Amino acid sequence: MYSLLRNKAQQLCFxxxxxxxxxxxxxxxxxRLVKYVERDAFTCIELNIPNKxxxxxxxxxxxxxxxxxxxxGQANTSKQRSASTVEIDNLSGLIxxxxxxxxxxxxxGDENIIKPQSDNSFNQIDIELITGKTIEVxxxxxxxxxxxxxxxxxxxxxxxxxxxxxxxxxxxxxPGEQLKDYYMRVLYACDKKNFMELFERPVLQxxxxxxxxxxxxxxxxxxxxxxxxxxxxxxxxxxxxxxVPLGKSPDAPEFLHVLARENGFVSLHDLSRL
Numbered sequence: 001m002y003s004l005l006r007n008k009a010q011q012l013c014f015x016x017x018x019x020x021x022x023x024x025x026x027x028x029x030x031x032r033l034v035k036y037v038e039r040d041a042f043t044c045i046e047l048n049i050p051n052k053x054x055x056x057x058x059x060x061x062x063x064x065x066x067x068x069x070x071x072x073g074q075a076n077t078s079k080q081r082s083a084s085t086v087e088i089d090n091l092s093g094l095i096x097x098x099x100x101x102x103x104x105x106x107x108x109g110d111e112n113i114i115k116p117q118s119d120n121s122f123n124q125i126d127i128e129l130i131t132g133k134t135i136e137v138x139x140x141x142x143x144x145x146x147x148x149x150x151x152x153x154x155x156x157x158x159x160x161x162x163x164x165x166x167x168x169x170x171x172x173x174x175p176g177e178q179l180k181d182y183y184m185r186v187l188y189a190c191d192k193k194n195f196m197e198l199f200e201r202p203v204l205q206x207x208x209x210x211x212x213x214x215x216x217x218x219x220x221x222x223x224x225x226x227x228x229x230x231x232x233x234x235x236x237x238x239x240x241x242x243x244v245p246l247g248k249s250p251d252a253p254e255f256l257h258v259l260a261r262e263n264g265f266v267s268l269h270d271l272s273r274l
Contacts, residue, residue, distance in 0.1 A: 021048050022103070024253070024274045025207070027147050035153035037161065037247030042150045044187075044210070045252040045271075047099055048203040056204065059098050063091045088195045096139035096186035097126050099206060104135075107256055108265045125180065131263045133181035138166040139206075143191035146207055150246050160224060163187070164243035165212040167223065171239040179218070182259065184211040185249070210255035212244040213262075222248055 025046040029039055049056055067090060104127065105113045114128040127135040140163065142149040149163035165185045168177035187207045190198060198204045216222045226241045250258060253271050260267050 021050070021203070022046075022106075022274060023048075024271055027150055029151045030147075035155055035158050036151045037153060037245070039151065039247045042209070042246070043251045043253055044146070044150075045103060045208040046205065047103075047208070048205050049095075049099070050203050051199050051201065055102070056095075059095055060091070063094045066090060066094070088192060092139055092141070092188060092192075092195055093137075095204070096206065097137045100135070100137045100184045100186065100208060101127050103208060104259075107268055108260070109268060112263075112265055127184075129181075129259075129263055133263060135182045135184055135211075136180040137184045137186060139186040139188065141188045141190050141192040141195055146187055146189055149187055150209070160226070161245040161247055164224070164226070164241075164245050165209075165249045166228075167212065167217045167242040167244070169228075169239040169241040179214050181214045182211055182255075183213075183217070183244075184255070185209040185246070208252050209246060210249055210251040210253075212249050213258060216244050216249070217242055 023046045024043055026041050026043045028041050029036060067087065101113060101115055112130045114130065116125045116128050125134045126137045129135070140149075142163065144152075152162055154160040154162055165183050167183055168179055170177065185208070187209060188195065188198065189205065189207070223242050223244050226243050228239060228241050249255075256267065256271065259265060
């Protein structure tokens, strides 16, 4: 099935209308929030993907085929979700996953990136590198804006942020996930319930913030444990997550540099020229 999606990264970067789709966007911490992290700036990869382009059509077609086989329980609950929530979670997750896969191929070459096949959601690997290291992609919708996600601290607990790079979790349905080597983070600037409205625009915008490494998820000075509730679902089942606050995580250029250094990859593009 994934062979339908194995288009070159250039099809994401250079669509039929030749609009520039891949840019670096640096968000400045302007300290307008009640509580904010001590970080001046955060650079994300901004993608503006044409909704009528071939890349998006392929991902959406793939998402439709997956829908019929989905277990109607979120990854962290075995209970049933509404059809609309299943559709949003499936589509937003697949777009994020394949956007990260495409960017990695664009930056490091097709030969270094593998998209594993899996019929089992337990310990599923989203992306594998030729070195054997694994990547999981996590995505969220942010109704208060990307700056809020990157810089805002939890007003109830200033030790935590509202948004993090999300690592493995456990609950009664999924007792424990194996740690992946890397975690990538994708954000959509919208309320989750309004996600499908993003397809009414010429392009769908998302932000790859960067990510975190296994070492960070094992470092008690970096990671935190959180009890999180799946957003947007009628079933609200808490799970125990290991997370790295976004303010402590490598941003997109830093994260890609880590991938290159730790895996011996040569970067094909100078991100500073985007």
